[in-house]
Amino acid sequence: MADCLNESLRNTVSTSKVLVVGAGGIGCELIKNLVLTGFKNLVIVDLDTIDVSNLNRQFLFQKDHVGRPKVEVARESALAFNPTATITAIHDSILNPEYNISFYKQFALVMNALDNKKARNHVNRLCLAAGITLVESGSAGYLGQVTVIRKGASECYECQPKPAPKTFPGCTIRNTPSEPIHCIVWAKHLYSQLFGEPDADNDVSPDTALENGEVMEAENEVVQRVSTRQWVESKEYNPEQVFEKLFVSDIEYLLSMEKLWQTRQPPMPLKAESLLSSSDENDRDMLLPDQRIWSVAECVKVFMKSLPVLRERQLKEGELIWDKDDHNDLDFVVATANLRCHTFGIQLKSKFDIKSMAGNIIPAIATTNAVIAGLIVMEALKILDGQFNKCKTTYLPKNPNPRKRLLVTCPLLKPNPKCYVCSPCPEASVKLNTNSTTIATLRDKIIIGHFGMIAPDVEIDDGKGTILISSEEGETDDNLPKFLGEFNISGASRLKVDDFLQNYQLILNLFHSDEALSDEKEFEVISDDNIDEARLVKRKAEDDIESTSKKQRTDYNNSLIQ
Amino acid sequence: MADDRLRPDEAEQYDRQIRLWGLEAQKRLRASRVLLIGLGGLGAEVCKDIVLAGIKSLTIIDNEYKSDVNIGNRFLYFTKDTTRAKAVMSRLRVLNPNVVINTYPDSDTTSTDNTDTNIVKAINDEYISKFDLLCATGCSQDELLHLNEICHRLKVKFFCGDTWGYYGYFFTDLQEHSYVITVPKEKEVAMEIDESSNKDKHQEVSHLEEEEEEMTIKKVMSFSSLQEALSHDWSKKPSRYFKRIPPTYFIIQVLQQFRDHKGRNPSIGEDAEEDRQFLYKLCEDVTKQQNISPDLINKEFVNYCFSELSPVCAIVGGVLAQEIIKAISANDIPFNNIFMYDGVNSTGIVEALIRN
């Protein structure tokens, strides 16, 4: 088919079975390129269904496909331009246990077209375990990158720590917001407090703990405070009363903590008269309706209207999960975030902007995905042609670099010998307070959240093999609320952590620390910044291209609070 | 004045790109009329990308090189019982119903592949002035010079490009191009390729917006015509230049001249060996014309220049389409003036070809 390839490569291409993980922006382009290059045996795995906002770039889909599984439609569309290809569409999560090492071993090559770190980590580990070469990729707006991962020969996806998502100290969110994003995070927390699985870490009421860890008492009275959820339930979700609590009495309570406002602009409780003044400076004709900023009065109206609607849905459907694409969910967050902005004298934001910030929307375009998918196939061809030594990491920046390169290539780096995933005996160290950290936190936030396992088994390396966490459903549930200290974990302890599906074992050293960790963090991964010269050069290249701030790069120890 | 407000369904469909290039850019795209010549793999990729982006109208001229074995474009037409242009039209209309798709000459009139008359050469001022932008692929050098001469004079934005196997390029002539750049005072938006860490980016960005207004600066850039670009004197480059910059340009010249002489692209059929010899001869011609060392062209390229390779069409087409979008929306610095891709060595370079 592809006359351009040499004969042996053409044969290899037409007989190789390959796995494509993801049928979204990059996936659609990739499937097209593969089929047109002569690949005849494809397996595609994707869990998503088609949304209208995909149609500006995911060209295998059209309006009448909205709501259908992406893999199914992608398969149909691709078969239309090469009916002789065998395309297997699997509508499922790649994280499921069916996709184990022997599943991966059937492929000549795996190509990732994913949009999240969790799945990338997982596929990385399975490819390492199965010994299959992986082409990894990503795109965001105008930018993109492609690289090649082979066990023992090149860096794996996790050889270099990735910057963790930025989080905000809880007291900033609860007590002293100074930017719209603080109010948006608060509004999302409020949503889950009221309508979702309430999380004690994300309560939205004012608290008495200050940034410096010092506990502060309100000047007038110390109210016996119950959780927001309990309070709201006791008022039967009466919108007027909830409104009064959130935007008047809680604010007055905050004001009573005078120390907070010595260097800050104090908030103003929402007063009825302020709701009448509607300052509409938007030029309606120039903007999309959602780009118009609501007046405070409109925010109040939307709050009053959406709260009972969501309450009713909660009673019918059970705990809700916030969804940026649900109109009521979004309206509620826009209204509450803006009302909070208003009380704190922070600039209000449009629904359009809040949707981006609350929903973590990554802008995405067809052209970048087309280029990245093309580059993936070019690397795939080198691998199948036995030219792994010619594979490269390629970055697509917005503009050519000073050396005139728009496609910026770096040689693949050797694996990091200290990598906690691909080194022969992976080991990592974590600092935490063993007396205040539960087994549940260890499992969910550290082992699953930070170290990317899916179903871990954990035992203490104490000679007795005390089992702390089992991947079997329910087996160690009694342990979860207990503190690490209750298992004689103090000072320094070694844990053996194992994920059977990922075929991944990790020695986890825990170090007890009495001091509070910075930014209210629950744990801190201790890294040795022993980075060799080559890695520094590559990092420099990445920094240049990505213009990633230094601050972000060193922040990767942060926990995932949100 | 026409109402340039986006309908709610358009806002929804284009949401992810409006968040990137803004509403103004989307409105300019929505008002632009594009003429595209050549439905090979590269032309098809560009069609797909700019139709998805949401231009006002696309008119397609399928030129005379359509006898080539094309595979890169098969994703746009796979119905056998109709003409290529017609099949592509219906596919593109489904891809984005907001875009008006035409062919020229009108596909309803009979015999569009009358090879006696050269459609491209017959294009005149009056016809081109109906468009804001022209993109030509698969043409001969004569045809390109003819089209560029008109566009340069009438100030119609001009792009031309091609791919041959692992190689590809495109050239840009935006004449006097006005555009704006947006500069956040501190830094550009950081790159994140991950959903979860991208959370971070948006928050970062919102910080910037909060702390300081973004500034937009108006700029103007002048472009050379194709004739001027082709007279660029490569012999003046210092010898170390080619240690850094691969000589893809000369390979492209050889392949373009092959087409100009033979009226087709190199073939792997029974003419393969003859074609190979002719390519070697053209290498000598090109190095003489350009007054450069014959060693600069590694003859290995003849093994990699046959037919079309879908990923190469996607890469060159993606970069080209993005430059078209950039030119129409008058946003950001355009690439002045040639992008060259070499898939054998994995290089993608932007070079300035000027009369020097």
Ligand SMILES: [Zn+2]
């Ligand atoms: Zn590694």
